[in-house]
Amino acid sequence: AKVKLVSGIHDSWVAFTYEAADAVLKDERFVKNPRTVFPDVSEHELMPITHSMLFADPPDHRRLRSLVQRGFTPKMIQRLQGRIEEIAKIQVEQMKGKGTVDLIADYAFPIPIIVICELLGVPPEDRLDFQRWSNSMVEINDDPSFYEQVEVHIKEFQLYIEQLLAEKRIHPQDDLLSELIRAEDDGDKLSVQELYGAIMLMIVAGHETTVNLIANGMLALFTHPEQLKKLKESPNLIDGAIEEILRFNGPVEFSTDRYARESFTFMGKQLQKGDHVLVSLASADHDPTVFSGPDKLDITRERSPHLAFGKGIHYCLGAPLARLEGKIAIQTLLNAFPEIQINTALANLEWRQSFVIRGLKELP
Ligand code: HEM
Numbered sequence: 001a002k003v004k005l006v007s008g009i010h011d012s013w014v015a016f017t018y019e020a021a022d023a024v025l026k027d028e029r030f031v032k033n034p035r036t037v038f039p040d041v042s043e044h045e046l047m048p049i050t051h052s053m054l055f056a057d058p059p060d061h062r063r064l065r066s067l068v069q070r071g072f073t074p075k076m077i078q079r080l081q082g083r084i085e086e087i088a089k090i091q092v093e094q095m096k097g098k099g100t101v102d103l104i105a106d107y108a109f110p111i112p113i114i115v116i117c118e119l120l121g122v123p124p125e126d127r128l129d130f131q132r133w134s135n136s137m138v139e140i141n142d143d144p145s146f147y148e149q150v151e152v153h154i155k156e157f158q159l160y161i162e163q164l165l166a167e168k169r170i171h172p173q174d175d176l177l178s179e180l181i182r183a184e185d186d187g188d189k190l191s192v193q194e195l196y197g198a199i200m201l202m203i204v205a206g207h208e209t210t211v212n213l214i215a216n217g218m219l220a221l222f223t224h225p226e227q228l229k230k231l232k233e234s235p236n237l238i239d240g241a242i243e244e245i246l247r248f249n250g251p252v253e254f255s256t257d258r259y260a261r262e263s264f265t266f267m268g269k270q271l272q273k274g275d276h277v278l279v280s281l282a283s284a285d286h287d288p289t290v291f292s293g294p295d296k297l298d299i300t301r302e303r304s305p306h307l308a309f310g311k312g313i314h315y316c317l318g319a320p321l322a323r324l325e326g327k328i329a330i331q332t333l334l335n336a337f338p339e340i341q342i343n344t345a346l347a348n349l350e351w352r353q354s355f356v357i358r359g360l361k362e363l364p
Helices: 017-027 061-070 074-078 081-095 102-107 110-120 124-138 145-170 174-187 192-208 210-222 225-233 233-250 319-336
Strands: 014-017 258-261 264-265 269-271 276-279
Touching: 014 017, 017 276, 061 074, 061 174, 061 192, 074 319, 081 102, 081 110, 081 319, 102 110, 102 319, 110 124, 110 174, 110 192, 110 210, 110 319, 124 145, 124 192, 145 174, 145 192, 174 192, 192 210, 210 225, 210 233, 210 319, 225 233, 233 319, 258 319
Parallel strands: 014 276
Antiparallel strands: 258 276, 264 269
């Protein structure tokens, strides 16, 4: 369908059905780099993150993705299991005896952040700065001053990365950032802008997604007590539970921007070159022609070809890591606090304002 998502901005095509969503994600006539269709876009109109794989088209996309992928193979991720368990246990210990906590700030947020910071080689102590910067890149707001603030945040973020890189160049370590710097040093593998883009993408992706897998997942379980009971009785259902949470309440509601590379007819609609296209992953994952009883959480659902991690060449690079973190975080929490429940007196359950991210402001 063609819809107006933001007033004052051109209309967008949005794929809502599963069939359309799946087809758009797999079709390379929908491109990601604005410069593929608008070659005159100037550098200052682009965000630094536009130079990352998420906004790249082949052949650049392949080159950028393969440089980062080395750190995210299922084998590499499996090796992190012990460390993720350790971090989850530390966070659980810190919540004991506190009564009501904010499950997001006190638990769901720190776990994936500490993991991604360690993997990249950036100081986890700076996570509140990362949170501020990455929030402003994914949220929307009616207040015009918000966008001035976004620019300030992006500049701060860039300056931070500049200092971090200067430090890493002198003292390289066994981490992903040092490896990316080596690729940049090799000259033709990674430009300096692409290096910045890659680091920003990893920090933003690491901060905005898995936190919501854990929190949206717990919310879904709290609001479906019979499913929560089932999971507590049969902990081996956890893998299915994670897939169902991703489908039911996925952290990424809309795909990122795509553009029609040329004018063509797609599923009966006439698209013009440069048309803006989005995929509603949340809507596709509730399509009744694919998922029976889509608005019910069912952790024993057998077949779930959900699109929560996208599809095609931009399929989420962090999916194995996110699945493992979500599984460990929810299991550890339920083991430590079998009687855990929402504090309904405090919960007004407000969603953050964002197209891309589906996440609560807090979860008492
Ligand atoms: C891409 C979802 C966690 C790194 C994507 C896309 C989705 C997604 C839907 C594709 C967007 C599009 O095609 O427009 C999720 C969800 C997560 C999660 C639901 C958590 C539950 C992570 C984590 C990382 C990560 C932890 C690692 C730091 C990436 C990267 C891409 C990506 C690098 C770009 C891949 C490419 O363009 O080739 N993710 N993500 N994600 N994600 Fe994730």
